[in-house]
Each structure stands twice: as structure tokens, then as C-alpha cells.
Amino acid sequence: MQDKVERSVMAERRKIGIMGGTFDPIHNGHLLAADEAHAALGLSEVIFVPTGQPPHKGKQHVTSAEDRYIMAELATVNCPYFSVSRVEIDRAGKSYTIDTLRTLRAMPEYEGVLFYFITGLDAVLDIVSWKNPEEIMQLCRFVAVSRYGYTHKRMEELPQDLRERIIPLEIPLLAISSTELRERIKTGRSIKFMVPTAVERFIRKKSLYIN
Ligand SMILES: Nc1ncnc2c1ncn2[C@@H]1O[C@H](COP(=O)(O)OP(=O)(O)OP(=O)(O)O)[C@@H](O)[C@H]1O
Numbered sequence: 001m002q003d004k005v006e007r008s009v010m011a012e013r014r015k016i017g018i019m020g021g022t023f024d025p026i027h028n029g030h031l032l033a034a035d036e037a038h039a040a041l042g043l044s045e046v047i048f049v050p051t052g053q054p055p056h057k058g059k060q061h062v063t064s065a066e067d068r069y070i071m072a073e074l075a076t077v078n079c080p081y082f083s084v085s086r087v088e089i090d091r092a093g094k095s096y097t098i099d100t101l102r103t104l105r106a107m108p109e110y111e112g113v114l115f116y117f118i119t120g121l122d123a124v125l126d127i128v129s130w131k132n133p134e135e136i137m138q139l140c141r142f143v144a145v146s147r148y149g150y151t152h153k154r155m156e157e158l159p160q161d162l163r164e165r166i167i168p169l170e171i172p173l174l175a176i177s178s179t180e181l182r183e184r185i186k187t188g189r190s191i192k193f194m195v196p197t198a199v200e201r202f203i204r205k206k207s208l209y210i211n
């Protein structure tokens, strides 16, 4: 009975996806993951949230937040249910997901919304090292989409209480990563069908990733 009531309450709540990432640069793998989650989970929209300071990228050089934000805008502008948020870019310090969830949940336009945080399986397997993972799981549902080189079976490595809150989602594998794209640009190889055309044009115009 309790379960039934809970399910019917959840069915009435607006469901919104959050696709967080460094997006250095954004690529078709990110867009496909967000689109598959949108369809499979009945999300009304997906908000892309480029990180300001990625919490786990350490000393690795990261392209300016503004350029990564513009690329995210260019990649998503033609999709009516995608948008890009500046919430992490405009916040000082490391971009912890817990802070982002608290901020979004406190915004009047998202009152009563059920958030789904979309990540690749590689990122989810690392969740125990994130800030406040238990509280994150209370504030949203986690979605773990397939990523080349990983299987959902590996979710068994996670503590049960966290694993139970994560929705595994099989999506077509696109073996694209931002690392691979940066390497391709540096070595003069094509990225043509791996990123939206507008993103490729921006990368070329700003001479990003050439050294
Ligand atoms: N090809 C892909 N398929 C599915 N999910 C992906 C893919 N690429 C990235 N993701 C997921 O998107 C989120 C943001 O990823 P991120 O911006 O770090 O891209 P990345 O390609 O993993 O970058 P890098 O190679 O620099 O680590 C993460 O949850 C990541 O797992």
C-alpha cells in the first residue's frame, strides 16, 4: 500500500535530468546519454551543467569555463528539451554535485521536481569518493548509462545502500571521450562526426586543444 502511494506520488512529479560534466569538449557521447535518459525515464527536460572547477580533475589543465559553457550551448541549442545551466560556473570553488543539487532544489521553478543525475558508468563507479554520496542519493536518483569498457555488473562493487538508488540504463555505446577528442585535434585527426558541427567550428575558431 505504502509502495503504491509512493509510486503514484512519484508518477505525478515532474522529472528532470541533470547531465553534469567537464565537457572539455562536449561530444556526441554526452548528447546521446542525455537523450537516451530523457526517453527511457520520461524526463521533461535535461539540464546540462558544465563544471566550474571539476572536483576530480586535479592539476589537469582544463579549458576556460566560459568556452566549455559556450560549447555546451552550441551543442544543445537545437534540442527543445535540452538546456545549459551556469550554476556551477558561477559558483566559486570546486563544483561539488551536492551543492548543485541543493541549489537547484531550492529554486522556485523546480519546486516538487524529481531530479535524475545522469552519469556514465565510469563516473558512477567512483561515487564513494564524491562529497556526501549518501546525501546526494537522498536528493536525486542516479542514472548510470553504459560506457565503453565498463559493464553494469561492476555496480556490484558499490556499497548496497548506494547501489540501490542507482538506475542502470543500457544505451548504444559511443566510444568517444573528451580525452580522445583533444588528442585527435592535437595530432591533426578528424573529429567531424564526434561532436556537433557548431562545436567543431568553435574549437577551430578558438584554436582549442592544438597544444
Ligand atoms: N561516450 C560516452 N557515453 C556515455 N557517457 C559518457 C560518454 N562520455 C562521457 N560520458 C559521461 O558524461 C559525464 C561527463 O563526462 P566528461 O565531461 O568528463 O567527459 P569524458 O569524455 O569522460 O572526459 P575526459 O575524457 O576528459 O575524462 C560523465 O558522467 C561521463 O561518464
Ligand SMILES: O=C(O)c1ccc[n+]([C@@H]2O[C@H](COP(=O)([O-])O)[C@@H](O)[C@H]2O)c1
Pocket: 019, 020, 021, 022, 023, 049, 051, 054, 055, 056, 057, 095, 096, 097, 098, 119, 123, 129, 130, 131
Ligand atoms: O561532487 C563530487 O564530489 C564529484 C566528484 C567527481 C565528479 N563529480 C561530478 O560528476 C560529473 C562528471 O565529472 P567529470 O569529472 O567526469 O566530468 C560532473 O558533474 C562533476 O561535477 C562530482
